[in-house]
Amino acid sequence: MTYRAQVEDIRFVFDHVAAFGQLRDTERYAETSEDLTDAVLEGMGKLCEEVIYPTQRNGDLTPAVLENGVVRSSPGFKDAFAAIAEGGWVAVSGPEAYGGMGLPISLTTAFNELMTSSNMALGLCPLLTQGQCEALEHHASEEIKSLYLPKLISGEWTGTMNLTEPGAGSDVGALTTRAEPNGDGTYAITGQKIFITWGDHDFGGNVCHLVLARLPDGVKGTKGISLFMVPKFIPDADGNLGPANDLKVVSLEHKMGIHGSPTAVMQFDGAKGWLVGEPHKGMAAMFTMMNNARLGVAAQGVGAAEGAYQKALDYAKERQQFGPIVNHADVRRMLLSMKADTFASRAIVMSCAVALDMAAATGAENWKARAALLTPIAKAFATDTGIDVAEQGVQVHGGMGFIEETGAAQFSRDVRITAIYEGTNGIQAMDLVGRKMMDGGEAANVLIDEIEADVEAARAAMPELAEPVWQACESLREAVEWLVSQTDMNTRFAGSVPFTRAFARVLGGYYHLKAAMAEGGEGARSKLARFYIRRLLPEHESLLTYAMAGADDLFAFSLDELEA
Ligand SMILES: Cc1cc2nc3c(=O)[nH]c(=O)nc-3n(C[C@H](O)[C@H](O)[C@H](O)COP(=O)(O)OP(=O)(O)OC[C@H]3O[C@@H](n4cnc5c(N)ncnc54)[C@H](O)[C@@H]3O)c2cc1C
Numbered sequence: 001m002t003y004r005a006q007v008e009d010i011r012f013v014f015d016h017v018a019a020f021g022q023l024r025d026t027e028r029y030a031e032t033s034e035d036l037t038d039a040v041l042e043g044m045g046k047l048c049e050e051v052i053y054p055t056q057r058n059g060d061l062t063p064a065v066l067e068n069g070v071v072r073s074s075p076g077f078k079d080a081f082a083a084i085a086e087g088g089w090v091a092v093s094g095p096e097a098y099g100g101m102g103l104p105i106s107l108t109t110a111f112n113e114l115m116t117s118s119n120m121a122l123g124l125c126p127l128l129t130q131g132q133c134e135a136l137e138h139h140a141s142e143e144i145k146s147l148y149l150p151k152l153i154s155g156e157w158t159g160t161m162n163l164t165e166p167g168a169g170s171d172v173g174a175l176t177t178r179a180e181p182n183g184d185g186t187y188a189i190t191g192q193k194i195f196i197t198w199g200d201h202d203f204g205g206n207v208c209h210l211v212l213a214r215l216p217d218g219v220k221g222t223k224g225i226s227l228f229m230v231p232k233f234i235p236d237a238d239g240n241l242g243p244a245n246d247l248k249v250v251s252l253e254h255k256m257g258i259h260g261s262p263t264a265v266m267q268f269d270g271a272k273g274w275l276v277g278e279p280h281k282g283m284a285a286m287f288t289m290m291n292n293a294r295l296g297v298a299a300q301g302v303g304a305a306e307g308a309y310q311k312a313l314d315y316a317k318e319r320q321q322f323g324p325i326v327n328h329a330d331v332r333r334m335l336l337s338m339k340a341d342t343f344a345s346r347a348i349v350m351s352c353a354v355a356l357d358m359a360a361a362t363g364a365e366n367w368k369a370r371a372a373l374l375t376p377i378a379k380a381f382a383t384d385t386g387i388d389v390a391e392q393g394v395q396v397h398g399g400m401g402f403i404e405e406t407g408a409a410q411f412s413r414d415v416r417i418t419a420i421y422e423g424t425n426g427i428q429a430m431d432l433v434g435r436k437m438m439d440g441g442e443a444a445n446v447l448i449d450e451i452e453a454d455v456e457a458a459r460a461a462m463p464e465l466a467e468p469v470w471q472a473c474e475s476l477r478e479a480v481e482w483l484v485s486q487t488d489m490n491t492r493f494a495g496s497v498p499f500t501r502a503f504a505r506v507l508g509g510y511y512h513l514k515a516a517m518a519e520g521g522e523g524a525r526s527k528l529a530r531f532y533i534r535r536l537l538p539e540h541e542s543l544l545t546y547a548m549a550g551a552d553d554l555f556a557f558s559l560d561e562l563e564a
Pocket residue numbers: 161162163164168169170171194195196197198255263417420421422423424425426427430
């Protein structure tokens with residue numbers, strides 16, 4: 001397969017669906033001209049097609065290994081990462097004051113998508129570094145910022161995120177890692193962290209760990225957690241690498257996918273750390289990183305879907321069974337479902353990214369609320385789509401899909417983790433119906449109002465597409481009203497996953513309609529919109545019925561009955 005970077009579609013979504021252009025009206029992003037945006041997207045696409053994609057299979061076939069306490073990365077990864085760093089692509093949204101380009105998060109999101117289509121395992125390294133840059137930018141002291149940010153942004157050093165422990169996964173507040181003051185302004189960090197992505201590598205430079213730990217006077221739960229910078233090598237004030245810190249990689253996990261991404265068990269034995277942000281306010285700082293990473297993981301879902309789709313399409317055009325299989329109705333069904341959902345998820349993810357950029361550029365509460373609402377939907381739907389599309393990609397390949405040689409299975413195995421890390425999709429859905437609806441459903445209703453106004457405007461030109469989207473919006477509005485009227489949170493949580501998917505389905509219908517409108521109702525995008533609205537959008541009805549079914553059925557079973 002020849003991978004084709006999906007730059008054109010990203011550009012279309014920017015221009016006609018996600019209203020990226022409005023960023024140019026803000027002072028912060030006034031210089032993100034069309035030419036600059038084109039040049040950036042083209043540069044990313046070229047890098048991913050020519051340098052990154054050729055390394056994709058290496059990670060799967062020759063996983064990262066731990067040798068004498070040091071991680072040796074998959075063949076070609078070191079050079080590919082060097083090319084990413086050299087091009088300045090590690091953190092394009094990094095602040096200019098520290099050597100970044102200060103570009104919108106939307107462009108970083110495009111990068112993460114393209115990186116995932118071409119090599120998801122490697123793409124995780126810059127993705128986590130970006131999140132660390134953002135957390136430091138907003139919460140670290142000037143001293144830490146000026147020491148670490150330029151090196152992280154340039155890719156000379158890389159960043160990790162250390163939350164998870166054996167007894168603290170979704171329940172981060174259960175963590176037991178300790179931080180004791182050393183008396184000189186630094187802290188001794190002791191504990192074990194598991195599942196740490198790119199916890200070590202052989203790219204050179206430093207590996208900078210952001211670690212959540214509890215100070216001696218930290219209360220139990222999330223309110224007693226603080227955040228620390230704990231570097232592999234302790235740098236001097238000029239950033240020259242000094243002695244090794246008291247931390248090590250104990251082992252690497254053997255995983256279902258992303259074999260080229262070293263997932264480390266990290267041991268900290270009194271390692272020297274520096275406090276980031278206020279004592280006991282670590283979760284707030286970590287949330288900056290987690291929210292950034294949630295959008296990054298959402299982009300991974302889109303990227304994996306795109307890569308899997310391209311592979312399946314190429315195969316379907318070549319494989320002959322009763323003629324080329326691409327001509328069979330069921331293969332068409334699979335390919336078009338894959339293509340339509342990939343577009344829907346790209347549109348949702350980019351709309352979320354633009355909302356985040358608008359929030360950053362204007363500080364306006366409405367943009368903050370929009371970004372907060374869209375983040376769990378984008379993360380859950382795009383990653384579920386990545387998984388579904390990659391799975392269908394295997395099916396399109398028939399028996400060869402099950403044979404590793406084609407690489408179709410790699411997409412399916414690699415993308416599976418995206419529904420789990422950065423808060424499982426179940427946790428995302430609970431966030432949507434819980435925290436994100438503490439406003440009584442206002443942010444959701446404002447969005448539904450906006451969609452309905454646009455759909456009304458489209459009705460004259462495309463009644464057969466506009467009407468079902470408008471009806472779907474009304475059903476969604478009813479479900480929002482029902483949800484916010486439920487005071488028992490378990491009732492909300494019981495239907496949160498189907499509700500989140502239904503919300504995404506409706507958004508997908510709206511964005512497909514916008515694409516068709518932009519095209520004047522004639523052409524491939526309009527045909528795809530018709531396919532989505534007629535065949536995939538109706539799923540929202542059964543999802544919403546499920547969303548409003550309450551929790552009683554779920555808890556009607558005793559544990560014995562579950563076993564029977
Ligand atoms: C390959 C890989 C890379 C990772 N990278 C990192 C990393 O770089 N840094 C890091 O800190 N962590 C990392 N993680 C950890 C990851 O974020 C966690 O695995 C994830 O948050 C889930 O935690 P858990 O595995 O303990 O699952 P659990 O929390 O045990 O969840 C098990 C199941 O229970 C559900 N569940 C849990 N609590 C609730 C609840 N209150 N209500 C409803 N359902 C619930 C979950 O949705 C899930 O389905 C990584 C994991 C993997 C596998």
